[in-house]
Ligand SMILES: [Fe+2]
């Protein structure tokens with residue numbers, strides 16, 4: 241499953257990279273629109289599991305985490321909208337159709353294999369963090385909004401790592417283990433170089 245996750249992510253990233261060359265905020269908006277869907281999907285499945293009497297040991301912890309992540313991702317979306325990320329019909333059309341499909345994929349995926357679903361979102365959060373870090377390093381190192389979003393994505397990746405660890409501690413991959421320890425808080429613009437060091441792993 242992890243290989244399928246990585247393969248799917250790499251293909252999707254390559255397509256988006258090609259389509260959004262030089263259109264940074266449109267690309268960020270599309271990524272934010274799509275990348276927040278898993279958190280809604282996780283919450284939906286957790287609600288359903290609760291209704292069916294399948295509440296697990298970490299149920300309330302996970303629900304709180306995913307609710308906070310989904311609110312935070314909406315804040316990211318608003319930042320990208322304030323920068324013109326959703327200004328064009330074609331970008332809204334693409335993102336809103338992709339997100340419909342991606343939401344339902346995540347509902348099924350999380351129901352069948354929570355561990356694998358977390359892994360996919362973990363990789364996406366790492367990719368998002370690296371994407372924003374690259375923008376800061378190569379385009380505008382003084383963009384405080386993007387630096388703050390990058391820092392949030394790092395926290396999301398850490399939270400997903402923690403979710404994977406608590407629900408299935410024996411199956412962390414080498415790549416996931418190698419990511420530990422995560423770099424310290426990168427909310428300070430001077431710490432952008434830390435992200436570059438993460439990219440090189
Ligand atoms: Fe985000």
Ligand SMILES: [Fe+2]
Nearest residue numbers: 365392393396
């Ligand atoms: Fe995120």
